[in-house]
Amino acid sequence: MSDEAVVQARTAEGGVGSPDRHAPAGVREAVARALEVAPEELDDDRDLFELGLDSLVLMSLVGGWRRQGIEVTFQDLTNSPTLRDWTTLLTQTRDGEAAAAAPRTPPTPSVPHTATGAEAGSFPLATMQHAYWIGRQDGQPLGGVAAHFYVELDGHDVDPARLDTALRALVLRHGMLRAVFDEDGGQRLGAAGAPLTVHDLRELTPVEAESELSRLRERNTHAHPDVSAGDVFRAGLCLLPEGGTRLQIDLDMMAGDALSLRVLLADLRRFYECPDDPPRELALDYRRYLAEHAVRRRTERERAAAWWRERLPELPRAPRLPTTVDPLTPVGADDAALTHSRRLHHWLGPADKAALVGAARRHGLTPAAALATAFAEVIAAWSDSRRFLLNLPLFDRELSVPDAAQLVGDFSSSVLLDADMSAPLPFSRQARGLQERLREGISHGAYGGVEVLRDLARAEGTPVLAPVVYTSAIGLGEIFEQDVQKSFGRPSWIISQGPQVYLDAQVTELDGGLLLNWDVRDGVLEAEVPDAAFDAYRRLVTRLVTDPGAWDRPVDGLLAPDVLPRRAVAALPATPVPDRALHTRFFRLAETAPERTAVVRTTSDTLTYGELAHRARQIAALLGDHGVREGDTVAVTLPKGADQITAVLGVLAAGAAYAPVGVEQPAVRRRRIHSVARAAAVLTDRDHAHLCATASEAPVLLLEDASGSRPAPVVRPDPALPAYVLFTSGSTGLPKGVEVSHRAVVNTVEAMAEQLGLGPEDRTLAISALDFDLATWDIFTPLSLGGQVVAVGQEHRRDAHHWARLVRTHAVTLVQCVPAL
Template structure:
């Protein structure tokens, strides 16, 4: 058979497979799977968002169907969110695609790779992190990183060291080296485990040393030029207690990468004789493939965002004690440290919140984002402002992608327009629609949009108030990981160009609500009062069904929510490098 005949035969097989995967029964099964209900329970004309579909689940479905050859988009599906409409759209797309579907060829060359050094370009968010961590940047001088502590019992240092060595060999990004030109390469594996034996110290001395280590690790800025992007230490304590300290630079991995590496670490620790399986895909190759696949979408989405630039609001003006555009260095401890405010909703409260959101055709992420935005508006001088929402944009074009460690993050800027005095549920639906529109044009991310705004104004534009939702992504600290290494007792993230980073993550069957607040930026008492208002508003949404149908002004205590006018940000031009601002985490 000729090569052309082989291609035609494989194409025909692919077309048949695509049609089968997009048949009504297959679509029903896929949607029921992400909703965690039986396929027969799905009504053809029911709004899928009312049934609990969220943006993350939808992004996963779109990625799966596009990987199978469909051209259906996120925007197509959000505009018609019923099973009947989706089945029709997918069938039509499968028929339209048959003339152009071809089998995958050999891997494309890595765009921008240097064959002499094996270095390759940074992803967009990596570049923003790289710029922002340098001294002299607005809210800069800070590494973007995750730091966690797991308090357990009986963790064996030798087994852990062996497991860590296997982990670092498996994942090239855990030994990534970043050069002065803003490029990256995979470096040599080092010895990642440090052991702190505190068993013979008096209790007061032990606690003092643990606190010193926590403070140092929380606010560290490692030398990524030397490949210092992943650290692990084990504290040995009396009575067999242990504390595992993990630090991951966001240049090397995002939040879901933290889950991947913890899961792999547990497997290597529990099965020490199992050799590390080499992945068939690495982050370097992923970036090249991802950029190639997104080129057309990126051009389309760039045009969409640029049409909207003149009407986009700016960041909320909050009661701050310093100008957020003031250049910062790592030596300025008053502006480079963060602290965490947190509140946990138990499984019953989580279920109540998800059920209430579903009844009002709102995703839980949109409901909590609206609660956050309403509280921010109460302290801002305007009820319309720009929020920065990170996206977990891991494109699953191959099975190996799920097991990679790397920065797959993107972002979308959200026009949080709360100016109309609407009931909470209607306010949330409006915010949800704007968010979905932004996500559907997410191939051109928030970093690029901010750069466009900065070029248009001739001055830096920041979006330093961040809301991150990981609802629907599962628990980062899986139960098996906690059984091996302990319960997370300290979790914090920080990064440049951000002074308030709110997150919602799944933990122990419930939801963990966090605010990471940059020290020295806000007026005294403001973050604590605002977080307390946020916590109380979320509690009302959980416990009071009528709260969803009332304007938020009636749900918050006006005595503790003064709307504050703050000075406008200066518009003086700055060096071009400062325009490359980092705003997520």
């Protein structure tokens, strides 16, 4: 039985589900069952965390009681974790609900389950799946990396044919092992393939075999499989001399979380060893679980969202460690220096584990909180601030749901932990404070860390990451159970990668002890920092195991004297967050200096700020007359030149976002972009209207028709709203929309202007296509400063000799383009 199933059994029927579950004896029996002690051994006033209660068991108890209609929360129980107070709380809650005229919470509606439909149809991504899907794309901050687990098990005499049969049965049992993720952010179950590849190395020399094993390890560790083709689960078997074998397993996190890895390994062993006695058929699948989970958590999620949003202004940001690049640097899969990961690890044996757990409980701490505090102390030593956000994954699987423990899927969530290590407190007090904040965060975990980061990004107008991660799997049992190791071998290589993360620390149970891992992106952190920091972490944990006094004094001595002068150099200093729309300064300049030249046309005549603003406001009026409102999107299909600039200013003046669709785009791609963009209108000219007629159902409006409109007032939208939407090909070749907020692009424009010392005398050459980010800089940097834009016509967009003439003729001061141009 898996450990999730054990926890489920410990906290289910006969415990939280029994008829007298809220009577004193019923609560005592439920808690005793969960803690695996005799009921009479429980002291009514003893802190249950000191007796071994952990977050996993507590969440399962809460889930079971809530499924029985008792509105008790994680935080209710952590506030006073004694048997006496729990019994009082549950009894009062039960009595209050019994006295109510109607149930406080309506029963959870059942989501119909049809196996055939679930297999055939697409269903939405879970929150963490969506974060993985976005983050793995090239060009994302710290992107270009797949979220996946890769493990190697070294054993003997594993039979390839039996393994192949077992793997095929495994993939049929767990639909998510053949999941296909489409470009629209959906997922469906694909056809079962053949996941096993056999590498026969028996005839190679020892040196050759080792070289090939190293090559395979490096390739698989940094794999970036195509999840849109269903490449989410792969297995390899290396056949070695003298009967040796190496089983290689790669699981994409979009298809399964860490606990799913254990489920599939246990099921694989069962299919391999007992083909005539397979696991029983599951009555639940991942699709149905997600749908029902969303319904069950809806009210709780709304409350949690309100709680987090109240605290947004107070939250710190990620620790600023010594990095080689700004963590917001866009990264692609081909950038080996910034995508390469390696693992640092240290194993605490069973005796050391027992010593750590005992010491933690004597100080009123869970071992997970103690180790999280040790990690936070080390991060604080290398960070420029001793208060920061840590990203803590949660295993958010509802174990009280029948068969949920046996599913493969991504059930993970996350919580952001405000790690305030500012005060030089004794370690145990520091840990108790962190534990309290963590429990408070978990109690509002229905609104996850990914969603909180999105709220922060919307508020600041720029991406906000939490790239330092700490995961505790203490209490969840061992991923590599002894039966699995007997069949397939001992784990010889374990690593995980994740997008938008450069330090991922984990604590897992292994061979009766604890395995402390750091998976680090080497090229992102300064050389020698990961090793020095991990060594400090190892030494601190060792002190906690061997020195009882270490719990009673502040942590010190983590940094060697020569490290202090060069620790924590952040790539960029903090800057004020812009609070204006992209077009605000242009229209203000049009009022104060209407005669200044704004645009030099391709014909060398000019448009002044006043003329350009007048035409843009006419376009805004045309859009408004056809139903375009603030927050809408307008597709723009125009050739390069001054009309493009006028058009985007008109769209922005209407309060909408522009979505460029180039005149050179193939018809199929154009239709696809319009389908994804869902534009409220299409803005073009008479010469190109035919390109738009069949591409979109939205009204097609002509620039020429705006000339008779009365100029509309300029809308100044919320800076958090999108200013434009760009479409990239992504990894599938199909267009994907990326929304860029006003605040985000204003931040870039202002930063570049400050860095380069730009002013009203500067002129840019508008080389870049409108559907490329650089075009925004070409247009809005000078027009926000009183400068000028020198337009380049469509026919000259790749004519460098013509550009040179324009630079000389019009005294262009700034040219920005990619090397390919």
